[in-house]
Amino acid sequence: MSTTLALARREITGLFYSPIGYIVLAIYLLFVGLLFSLLVLQPGAIADPGPMFQWNHLILIFVVPFMTMSLFSEEYRSGRIETLRTSPITDFQLLMGKFLGAMGFYCVVIASSLIFILILSLFGRPDYMTVLTSYLGLVLMGLLMVSIGLFFSACTQHQILAAMSSCVTLVALGILFQAISYFLGSALGVSWAWLRTLRHVLRYLAIEPHMVNFSRGILDSQNIVFFLTGAGLFLFLTYVVLESRKWR
Amino acid sequence: MSQPAEIVVEQLTKAYGKFLAVDNISFAVPKGMVVGFLGPNGAGKTTTIRMLTCFMPPTSGTARVGGFDVFHDSLKVRKNLGYLPENAPLYLEMRVAEYLHFRGRLRGMDRGSIKKRIDEVTELCWLSDRKRWPISKLSKGYRQRLGIADALLHNPPVLVLDEPTVGLDPSQIRETRKLIANLAGLHTVLLSTHILSEVELVCRKVIIIGRGKILAQGSPEELKQQCAQRGSGARLVLELRGPADQIRTALAALPGIEQARIISDNAVCAVELSGKLDGAMREQIAAMVQQRGWALREMRSAGASLEEFFVQITDPGAAAAA
Ligand SMILES: Nc1ncnc2c1ncn2[C@@H]1O[C@H](COP(=O)(O)OP(=O)(O)O)[C@@H](O)[C@H]1O
Numbered sequence: 325m326s327t328t329l330a331l332a333r334r335e336i337t338g339l340f341y342s343p344i345g346y347i348v349l350a351i352y353l354l355f356v357g358l359l360f361s362l363l364v365l366q367p368g369a370i371a372d373p374g375p376m377f378q379w380n381h382l383i384l385i386f387v388v389p390f391m392t393m394s395l396f397s398e399e400y401r402s403g404r405i406e407t408l409r410t411s412p413i414t415d416f417q418l419l420m421g422k423f424l425g426a427m428g429f430y431c432v433v434i435a436s437s438l439i440f441i442l443i444l445s446l447f448g449r450p451d452y453m454t455v456l457t458s459y460l461g462l463v464l465m466g467l468l469m470v471s472i473g474l475f476f477s478a479c480t481q482h483q484i485l486a487a488m489s490s491c492v493t494l495v496a497l498g499i500l501f502q503a504i505s506y507f508l509g510s511a512l513g514v515s516w517a518w519l520r521t522l523r524h525v526l527r528y529l530a531i532e533p534h535m536v537n538f539s540r541g542i543l544d545s546q547n548i549v550f551f552l553t554g555a556g557l558f559l560f561l562t563y564v565v566l567e568s569r570k571w572r
Numbered sequence: 573m574s575q576p577a578e579i580v581v582e583q584l585t586k587a588y589g590k591f592l593a594v595d596n597i598s599f600a601v602p603k604g605m606v607v608g609f610l611g612p613n614g615a616g617k618t619t620t621i622r623m624l625t626c627f628m629p630p631t632s633g634t635a636r637v638g639g640f641d642v643f644h645d646s647l648k649v650r651k652n653l654g655y656l657p658e659n660a661p662l663y664l665e666m667r668v669a670e671y672l673h674f675r676g677r678l679r680g681m682d683r684g685s686i687k688k689r690i691d692e693v694t695e696l697c698w699l700s701d702r703k704r705w706p707i708s709k710l711s712k713g714y715r716q717r718l719g720i721a722d723a724l725l726h727n728p729p730v731l732v733l734d735e736p737t738v739g740l741d742p743s744q745i746r747e748t749r750k751l752i753a754n755l756a757g758l759h760t761v762l763l764s765t766h767i768l769s770e771v772e773l774v775c776r777k778v779i780i781i782g783r784g785k786i787l788a789q790g791s792p793e794e795l796k797q798q799c800a801q802r803g804s805g806a807r808l809v810l811e812l813r814g815p816a817d818q819i820r821t822a823l824a825a826l827p828g829i830e831q832a833r834i835i836s837d838n839a840v841c842a843v844e845l846s847g848k849l850d851g852a853m854r855e856q857i858a859a860m861v862q863q864r865g866w867a868l869r870e871m872r873s874a875g876a877s878l879e880e881f882f883v884q885i886t887d888p889g890a891a892a893a894a
Pocket residue numbers: 588593611612613614615616617618619620
């Protein structure tokens with residue numbers, strides 16, 4: 325456990341040492357600020373931060389890949405992977421260390437949006453229970469996004485390639501699937517069974533429908549299971565990639 | 573060798589696709605000894621070392637480090653091992669002590685002993701005054717020392733150093749060699765290098781590898797003998813005044829001399845002899861030269877160096893001819 329934490333700590337500090345960490349933080353704050361001022365902070369409206377959380381993933385889709393791209397890629401490229409893998413740590417510890425480190429940084433990033441909750445509380449009384457479930461939703465979503473980023477980082481020594489691949493995957497989950505399922509549902513009037521199934525599958529795989537409940541203060545086990553199994557799947561795939569690299 | 577072996581390699585092979593980078597090699601590194609792993613670039617040193625340090629599994633064969641199999645007991649092997657990879661890759665944004673602390677945590681050391689060992693290894697590797705420096709600001713020589721300090725941090729019985737002096741300037745090379753030589757007795761060291769003089773200076777045993785195969789092994793003295801026996805090394809150079817062609821034929825006629833070759837012929841004539849060149853032969857040559865009335869300026873042995881031996885056995889052309 326302490327080795328895992330040591331790895332995680334190095335990962336977080338590594339991001340704070342590098343300009344990437346601050347750029348990511350600044351961009352995130354900028355866009356959450358936009359969401360906040362456009363959708364939440366309306367004169368006369370009730371103090372409901374819901375929309376800020378419901379659409380948060382649209383920002384994180386483009387931010388998380390830059391947090392995770394270097395996790396393994398940069399170790400491969402620099403050759404430090406050799407120092408790591410010849411240390412007495414298991415691949416699982418290495419994987420978890422990297423994952424927890426990136427999650428730690430992710431939490432710092434989303435926690436920065438607390439500023440806006442603070443601002444909101446100056447003007448009204450937001451429902452703090454909802455705020456809490458919203459952040460829980462963001463953390464759960466983070467597990468999925470970070471594990472996807474980690475997976476692509478483990479696949480290549482080129483961090484830009486890793487960032488682009490995870491970005492594409494997250495755009496699919498966060499935007500495309502939902503758009504397609506919406507299109508299938510409304511534009512096409514037909515009701516073939518397989519088409520309906522496809523629509524449901526795409527909608528289930530999309531991120532946004534799973535975020536709605538959290539941003540309304542509702543905890544639904546279906547949403548929680550979605551994020552947890554997704555994260556578990558990508559962590560497992562990352563483990564497989566790490567193992568297989570040895571044999572090349 | 574009565575000492576038990578700390579590293580035992582048996583019929584180890586590594587194939588990259590169809591290419592055999594390491595081809596069925598076996599050797600042993602006795603406990604407490606600094607052993608040189610010598611070979612030209614591309615010989616398969618790094619590949620062998622990567623299998624010993626559990627970075628990649630062998631295609632076939634086995635290796636044991638400190639009694640543990642590198643494949644089946646990989647974690648135990650890695651616990652007992654300090655490894656300096658080629659080029660010593662580091663986290664450039666970290667500070668020296670901070671990096672060593674991180675490395676100590678990875679090895680499961682507790683804070684107290686990490687602190688103590690950081691002081692000791694930075695002292696040992698002449699890094700004490702750089703502890704608070706960011707690694708990015710360190711020169712290549714200091715980074716290399718940090719790599720060695722890292723390898724030593726948990727005081728492992730076995731050290732594997734892959735080309736620790738590459739890219740250093742001459743004075744840094746000298747210091748690093750001194751540092752490694754000082755480790756003998758306390759640690760078992762496998763030192764990979766492509767520089768022959770390095771192993772002559774710091775190693776009591778040398779393993780020579782070329783094109784994935786072990787070409788020779790033994791102490792530097794044994795290897796010198798071996799090359800003398802091959803008739804390849806030992807040579808005698810004479811410098812004398814007289815007619816070159818007569819000198820050559822006369823010397824070549826001596827029983828035991830295989831070849832006499834004129835190296836230069838201006839004012840003084842230099843001849844290089846090969847063959848059986850023991851003390852009796854030298855006396856015989858001197859007597860003969862004197863009798864002929866050629867003025868002998870110098871008689872010296874040449875070529876019996878490991879250098880030539882090394883070049884010869886690792887040279888692909890020579891191997892093809894053999
Ligand atoms: N990952 C790899 N894939 C394919 N060939 C490799 C790989 N690593 C090394 N080689 C080849 O294996 C041979 C031995 O390499 P290496 O062990 O690095 O030699 P050395 O360390 O003695 O210079 C070289 O011909 C090299 O090109």
